[in-house]
Amino acid sequence: MEYDALLVLSFGGPEGPEEVMPFLENVTRGRGVPPERLAEVAEHYHHFGGVSPINALNRDIIAAVEAEFGRQAIELPVYFGNRNWHPMVEDTVARMRDDGVGAALAFPTSAWGGYSGCRQYDEDIVRARAAAGESAPRLVKLRQFFDHPLFIDAFADAIRAAVQRIPLDRRDRVRLVFTAHSIPVSADAAAGPPDDGGHLYGRQVVDAARLCAGATGFDDFDVVWQSRSGPPQVPWLEPDIVDHLEALSAKGIDAVVVCPVGFVSDHLEVIWDLDNEATEKAAELGMAFARAATPGTDPRFARMIAELVGEHLSGVAPRRLGTVPGYGCTTDGAPCVVGCCEPPRRRG
Known part of the structure; x- marks a missing residue:
């Protein structure tokens, strides 16, 4: 064609x-x-x-x-x-x-x-x-x-730049956290061909996070979710990024880089949920916090x-x-x- x-x-x-x-x-x-x-x-x-x-x-x-x-x-x-x-x-x-x-x-x-x-x-x-x-x-x-080399490379450089914004005395203990838009648990279970086991969205997000972490030298990382909506009685993918920051702080982690791997650009979910809510929560917890750029630019x-x-x-x-x-x-x-x-x- x-x-x-x-x-x-x-x-x-x-x-x-x-x-x-x-x-x-x-x-x-x-x-x-x-x-x-x-x-x-x-x-x-x-x-x-x-x-x-x-x-x-x-x-x-x-x-x-x-x-x-x-x-x-x-x-x-x-x-x-x-x-x-x-x-x-x-x-x-x-x-x-x-x-x-x-x-x-x-x-x-x-x-x-x-x-x-x-x-x-x-x-x-x-x-x-x-x-x-x-x-x-x-x-x-x-x-x-989600796993194209240029997509991963752009995120990897954004993570490296975000790490540089963490105070020098905390960089050696930065926790890398990836976020993507939450969806209903039932929707993730239905994602993918019927014979592929479902959960395609969640599996792809974790795979992209793995590739980005590997490209930047992080052996360990977290995948969490953000921007949930819908009726409160419907289960969505968890944990939420703000709740996760509280859990990390309770473990003594005081430096976090968040990479919004699920997003192409800095649209509203990124600038509200991460640059406002998550940033404010990190400040409240005394946590050094930096958000990696999205790759659209x-x-x-x-x-x-x-x-x-x-x-x-x-x-x-x-x-x-x-x-x-x-x-x-x-x-x-x-x-x-x-x-x-x-x-x-x-x-x-």
């Missing part, structure tokens, strides 16, 4: 105070999230003027990809569409159709397997193509990249995207470092494996 464009697919976020609640209602529709939890999360956005940084960060990534395409003579225009807020993917795919795009590659800004990180992007593609009608472009979603991230595109354009061999399976390459939203990463409510 020949390709005419690249579509960057992402989550979306409000860009003004009046957009916060409509955006959150889009995100949580049908999930039973209590109104008080929505109001609590809305305050996080209003703390930053009602603007999520995610759209601006994605536009920066797109600009870097366009520059990388120019260096590599890859002649593909780059489009941008979101699941939950403008520019909505339905509008973007309709514009691609009107621009004469017949087939495009799609890059989701999630490295992971699971429903919300992978399969739901397939559903976004199906919905957008249906809205665009019979002339909708074919869309081939790129594979998961690192030039290697754009190079990685170009390399993933090259796998389809010119047969570049996929590069992977991990031991956990990776999937995710789909055409027109068809699952890469039948029954893969379906929501728990759809599994018998």
